[in-house]
Amino acid sequence: MKALSQNRRHPMVGVALLLLGLLLTGGLYSLASNINSASAYSQADYTSADNISDGETLFNANCASCHGIGATGGPAGPSLVGVGAASVDFQVGTGRMPLQMTGPQGQEKQNQFNEEQTMQMAAYVHSLGAGPSIPEDEYLDADHADVNLARGGELFRVNCAMCHSASAGGGALTRGKYAPTLHGVEEEHIYEAMVTGPQNMPVFSDSNLTPEDKRDVIAYLKEFETQGYPGGASLGSLGPVAEGLFVWTGGLALLIGFMVWMTTRSS
Structure with missing residues (x-):
């Protein structure tokens, strides 16, 4: 113990700690760089013979039971021929595929x-x-x-708000289906949803919304996220009717509770 105490006070200890800190910082930076570079794929990656071969192996092991060998479709899943890379990246990247369970629509997980x-x-x-x-x-x-941003907000209200609500918080559809919230969704997945039309969503091709229009919508949604809820709790972002009902119900409950308390006190 005495030897360790003496070595801890050695002049070279500071230099060794500095070198260790630099090595650790460099290693973490290198790891972060590798992660970022791995997430940035080019068109060449999607036409690489090796990637296509590896992708076929993964597909046959995890997807072919529903979509069939060669992705030509089957009793439990439609054909994927012609859906494009964007559809796969959206469905698999958001966890909707493989399906967790059968239902009105695939759930994000x-x-x-x-x-x-x-x-x-x-x-x-x-x-x-x-x-x-x-x-x-x-x-x-x-x-x-x-x-x-103003153009993005206008496009969102005209094309998206009727399902996803003006607050982009999502909303109910028919027969157990729903439009999911758009808060916290990655920019790439928002764009892919617009061009592929997953589940109940219509397809917004470049003739409907240009790539620049889609970028404006994405920018509007991201700006909307930063605003938060200055008025307090969001209450599901369902609007003034739901908020008024909540306040009215809460106030009525307090009034009834106060009356009950008063009657018990008088008795």
Whole structure:
């Protein structure tokens, strides 16, 4: 113990700790760089023979039981020929596929595949037929110099708010279906949902909404997220009717409780 105490006060201890800190910082930076570079895939990745082959192996092991060998469809799942890489990246990247259970629509959950595996399956499906591809980073940049937030808000209210609500908090549809919340959804997945039309959502092709229009909508949603709820609790962002009902019900409950308390006190 005495020797350890003496060594801890050695002049070289400070230098050793500094070197250790630099090595640790460099290692963490390298790891973060590798993660970022792994998530940025180019069109070449989706046409790589190796990625297509690996994606086919993953598809056959995890998806073919429903969608059939060659993704031509089956009794439990539709054909995926021609859906494009964007559809696979959205469905698998958000955890909707593989399905957790049968129901009116696939539910978002923790994704079962990492980004590289998702890319490989998307590359395989992409090779089967032409379809929407992964959006370019230019159209996912909410801080782009050409972004028009006012235009994005107008487009959202005209095309999306009737299902997702004006607050983008989601809403109920018919027969147990629903439009999910758009808060916290990645820019890439919002864009992919617009071009692929998953489940009950219509397809917004470039003839309906240009890539620049889609970028404006994404920028509006991200700006909306930063505003928070300055008035207090969001109460589900269902609007003044729901909020008024909550206040009225809460006030009535307090009044009844006070009357009950008064009667017990008088007796």
